[in-house]
Amino acid sequence: MTVSRATNAAIRFGYGFHPDQSAPRGPEDLLLSLDRAAAAPLLFPVTPRAERREHVAELFRLRRAKASQDDVRAQRKKLRQMTIRDGAQSLYQRALSPHGFFERLVGFWTDHFAVGAKNAGQGVLIPDFEPTALRPHLLGSFGDLLVAVVQHPAMLSYLDQVESVGPNSRMGKRTGKGLNENLAREVLELHTMGVSAAYTQEDVRGLAGLLTGYGVDRRKLAFGFFDRRAEPGSHRILGRTYGGRPSKTHAETFLRELAEHPDTARHIARKLAVHFVADTPDPGHVAHIERTWVRNRGNLPAVYQALVEHQAAWGPFGQKVKRPQDLLISTLRAIALMPDRAREMGMRGNLRIAKALRNLNQPLYRPPGPQGWPEEAEAWITPQGLAGRLEFAGQVGQLLAKRSALDPRRFAETMLRDALRPSTAFAVGAAPDRWEGLALALASPEFNRR
Amino acid sequence: MTLSRRAFLGTACSAAASPLVTPMVFAATPGENRLVVIVLRGGLDGLGAVQPYGDRDFTALRPGLATRPGDGLSDLDGFFGLADPFRGLLPLWQAGELGFVHAISTPYRDKRSHFDGQDLLENGGGATDGSLTRTRDGWLNRAVGLIPGARAETAMAVGREHMLLLEGAAPALSWSPTNALALEDDDRQLLTALYSGDPLFSEALAEAAALADDKAETRRESGATLARYTAERLNADARIAAFSLGGWDTHRRQANAIRNPAKQLTEALTTLKQDLGRNWNRTAVIAITEFGRTARENGSGGTDHGTGGLMVVSGGAVQGGRVFGDWPGLSERDLYQNRDLMPTDDLRRWAAWPLAAMFGLDRATLERTVFPGVDLGREPGLIL
Numbered sequence: 043m044t045v046s047r048a049t050n051a052a053i054r055f056g057y058g059f060h061p062d063q064s065a066p067r068g069p070e071d072l073l074l075s076l077d078r079a080a081a082a083p084l085l086f087p088v089t090p091r092a093e094r095r096e097h098v099a100e101l102f103r104l105r106r107a108k109a110s111q112d113d114v115r116a117q118r119k120k121l122r123q124m125t126i127r128d129g130a131q132s133l134y135q136r137a138l139s140p141h142g143f144f145e146r147l148v149g150f151w152t153d154h155f156a157v158g159a160k161n162a163g164q165g166v167l168i169p170d171f172e173p174t175a176l177r178p179h180l181l182g183s184f185g186d187l188l189v190a191v192v193q194h195p196a197m198l199s200y201l202d203q204v205e206s207v208g209p210n211s212r213m214g215k216r217t218g219k220g221l222n223e224n225l226a227r228e229v230l231e232l233h234t235m236g237v238s239a240a241y242t243q244e245d246v247r248g249l250a251g252l253l254t255g256y257g258v259d260r261r262k263l264a265f266g267f268f269d270r271r272a273e274p275g276s277h278r279i280l281g282r283t284y285g286g287r288p289s290k291t292h293a294e295t296f297l298r299e300l301a302e303h304p305d306t307a308r309h310i311a312r313k314l315a316v317h318f319v320a321d322t323p324d325p326g327h328v329a330h331i332e333r334t335w336v337r338n339r340g341n342l343p344a345v346y347q348a349l350v351e352h353q354a355a356w357g358p359f360g361q362k363v364k365r366p367q368d369l370l371i372s373t374l375r376a377i378a379l380m381p382d383r384a385r386e387m388g389m390r391g392n393l394r395i396a397k398a399l400r401n402l403n404q405p406l407y408r409p410p411g412p413q414g415w416p417e418e419a420e421a422w423i424t425p426q427g428l429a430g431r432l433e434f435a436g437q438v439g440q441l442l443a444k445r446s447a448l449d450p451r452r453f454a455e456t457m458l459r460d461a462l463r464p465s466t467a468f469a470v471g472a473a474p475d476r477w478e479g480l481a482l483a484l485a486s487p488e489f490n491r492r
Numbered sequence: 493m494t495l496s497r498r499a500f501l502g503t504a505c506s507a508a509a510s511p512l513v514t515p516m517v518f519a520a521t522p523g524e525n526r527l528v529v530i531v532l533r534g535g536l537d538g539l540g541a542v543q544p545y546g547d548r549d550f551t552a553l554r555p556g557l558a559t560r561p562g563d564g565l566s567d568l569d570g571f572f573g574l575a576d577p578f579r580g581l582l583p584l585w586q587a588g589e590l591g592f593v594h595a596i597s598t599p600y601r602d603k604r605s606h607f608d609g610q611d612l613l614e615n616g617g618g619a620t621d622g623s624l625t626r627t628r629d630g631w632l633n634r635a636v637g638l639i640p641g642a643r644a645e646t647a648m649a650v651g652r653e654h655m656l657l658l659e660g661a662a663p664a665l666s667w668s669p670t671n672a673l674a675l676e677d678d679d680r681q682l683l684t685a686l687y688s689g690d691p692l693f694s695e696a697l698a699e700a701a702a703l704a705d706d707k708a709e710t711r712r713e714s715g716a717t718l719a720r721y722t723a724e725r726l727n728a729d730a731r732i733a734a735f736s737l738g739g740w741d742t743h744r745r746q747a748n749a750i751r752n753p754a755k756q757l758t759e760a761l762t763t764l765k766q767d768l769g770r771n772w773n774r775t776a777v778i779a780i781t782e783f784g785r786t787a788r789e790n791g792s793g794g795t796d797h798g799t800g801g802l803m804v805v806s807g808g809a810v811q812g813g814r815v816f817g818d819w820p821g822l823s824e825r826d827l828y829q830n831r832d833l834m835p836t837d838d839l840r841r842w843a844a845w846p847l848a849a850m851f852g853l854d855r856a857t858l859e860r861t862v863f864p865g866v867d868l869g870r871e872p873g874l875i876l
Contacts, residue, residue: 160741160749202743202744202792202794205743205744205790205791205792205794206791206792207791209791214791218791219791219792220790220791221790221791222743222744222790222791222792222794222796223796224743224796227604227605227797231603231605237603237605237607237608237622238621242602243602243603243604243829363692403652410653410738411534411606411607411741413606413607416654419692420654420659420692421654423692423693423696424652424654424666424696425665425666425667425671425696425697425699425700425703426651426652426666426667426668426670426671426700427652427696428693428696428697428700429671429700429704430671432683432700433671463689465685465686465687465688465689466686468685469682469683469685469686472682472685473682474678478679478682482682482683482686485683485686486686487686487687487690487692487693490693
């Protein structure tokens with residue numbers, strides 16, 4: 043199905059139409075909105091790191107003081123609720139910001155650099171990852187973004203860097219502890235070059251050695267460089283030598299070079315085209331992004347421009363299926379949720395969001411692994427996946443019917459414009475109840491695609 | 493939330509009212525044998541689960557993780573012992589309904605990526621770099637396509653997770669026991685109209701409508717929940733089922749980290765036995781993983797991605813009470829790249845023999861189509 047540029051701009055490169063916001067008309071609007079997005083303060087900030095730190099410190103204090111189980115449990119609950127709230131804040135931000143393309147890029151990078159928790163302790167700083175490691179770096183160079191990601195405590199914990207010790211470092215010699223190569227491997231395999239690139243086990247080892255010393259200062263809940271863990275000497279990676287006197291800068295140098303590696307350009311160019319346009323992207327489109335990446339040494343605004351300026355970016359509508367988080371976000375836009383109303387709902391709304399995403403099998407802050415969530419339509423539109431979407435559409439339809447006098451046909455037209463198919467228009471109009479008509483619009487293939 | 497009577501999202505009405513529900517009466521199902529494949533995602537540490545305590549090099553490699561009989565380890569055969577978190581499986585072992593195949597792996601080597609490793613494990617191809625066969629489908633799907641009389645109801649992927657293992661040209665169903673979806677006639681017609689012209693959505697709807705019932709009791713996919721639903725399908729028309737259990741990527745503090753996944757696997761197997769009842773005698777379960785883990789423990793009390801691994805076999809139809817496989821030893825020169833347990837056999841061979849024994853697939857087909865390039869070798873005596 044072919045749709046107008048404006049419809050593709052809003053749905054393919056944004057989170058869809060919001061009845062009370064102006065929509066981009068084409069690639070120029072998308073690019074213009076990026077700078078404005080970077081300058082705009084967050085509508086829905088997450089808990090600042092200092093506040094989290096206090097709550098974590100309080101938990102430790104209670105434990106040390108052998109406080110009652112109830113007090114410890116209450117403090118844990120407070121932290122858990124903070125995370126649920128932050129998750130909802132992050133979704134509201136994406137949904138209600140007028141700069142949809144920027145927010146979609148936040149979504150892309152959050153998934154590309156997926157962080158999760160393998161145990162309760164690791165979860166503490168995950169909500170902090172997006173606002174501090176990603177958002178400030180999305181319009182700079184990929185090298186700076188990569189360094190910020192690799193130095194964020196959530197990533198350092200999730201991929202076990204905090205446990206890695208150079209065998210010949212002071213701590214290694216004293217304790218017999220050694221390397222943990224998890225982060226090094228995923229940096230090469232997932233974050234930069236891609237698994238089919240020409241790196242070897244020796245390169246993984248080399249990078250693991252170079253990364254020793256990177257860790258988390260537990261008191262500050264911040265990145266720290268620990269001399270006593272750093273493996274002394276030089277490290278060979280991809281045919282070159284790095285290292286010297288222990289310092290965080292050696293790994294930074296390598297990561298910045300890696301960010302400009304042609305394999306990194308190829309890997310991420312393809313991922314961008316897959317994420318935004320089609321599960322099987324146009325090779326010319328991928329090549330265009332890749333060439334731009336190399337020519338501009340990983341300068342991200344140039345890369346985004348290459349993504350949206352190519353004609354393949356404006357091809358037939360509906361080649362992608364929205365993942366559940368994106369479905370929920372575009373639903374919040376379609377029902378014209380306003381920021382004040384979102385704030386008013388408070389914890390009730392937060393819990394509802396968390397639950398909906400669990401049921402749709404894409405829970406917040408819990409990616410299936412460091413590779414992030416699957417992209418392919420077939421991974422999501424399974425019988426069980428579709429059942430979850432129907433259930434969700436039904437619940438939203440009922441809420442909406444209770445709360446407004448919205449005409450389902452008008453609802454479908456407003457949120458889909460020229461992407462609305464005749465069969466959907468027919469089914470929505472034929473629904474016996476208003477809530478069911480609204481639900482059918484939300485369950486339609488074109489609302490679930492982009 | 494309470495839903496109205498017309499709840500197409502509903503939890504209240506019965507799916508039996510829908511004409512989309514195919515009557516589950518079939519003259520011919522392909523025999524009475526049953527196979528369950530469990531994919532253990534993340535890389536099960538075979539050396540940690542079934543510990544070669546009789547190998548003189550073992551303790552030195554794993555000073556913090558090795559255990560001994562009398563100290564948490566349950567002796568199996570004088571050489572191997574079952575680690576404490578798996579203790580709940582001992583009754584199956586004692587009944588001869590549990591066995592292991594040690595030091596095996598897929599042909600995947602050296603990059604040790606979970607994602608490529610799992611893809612190859614499910615695809616069944618033979619490329620050491622993990623690239624998939626041209627068909628990019630799952631080996632279990634190809635096998636189903638070769639079983640005479642197999643139909644969509646014969647094979648079932650259970651759980652919300654997408655499984656390459658059963659993807660492909662042959663018909664197979666997929667459903668999660670945590671979904672509730674009940675359709676009344678009117679709703680079904682509207683949804684059918686809504687999804688007309690979009691094959692991906694309309695096929696998923698047809699399948700969902702046929703599988704759903706109003707018994708979604710839980711929202712959590714635990715080993716026991718998945719096994720309970722699997723047993724239910726296997727007691728009805730399904731003969732082949734697959735599901736995944738995660739959590740095996742134990743990079744740190746493995747002694748603790750392994751407890752939950754071990755519990756899930758234990759509950760999955762014991763639930764299958766209990767719920768399959770008499771059918772358990774005609775059932776084989778194989779649990780496979782993308783790779784083993786490093787022979788040495790790492791600096792964090794865990795293990796990193798390795799090569800040679802472990803397969804778990806269970807069921808009334810298996811010749812249990814044995815640890816199969818050629819033991820390579822653990823001295824420095826025995827290890828793969830001085831790092832991992834040396835794989836001495838192709839995992840695919842061990843997955844292929846149950847298909848031969850239970851569904852009559854012949855050697856040439858298995859070696860050519862299901863697991864391209866595998867050498868089936870001698871019959872290993874895995875199935876009774």
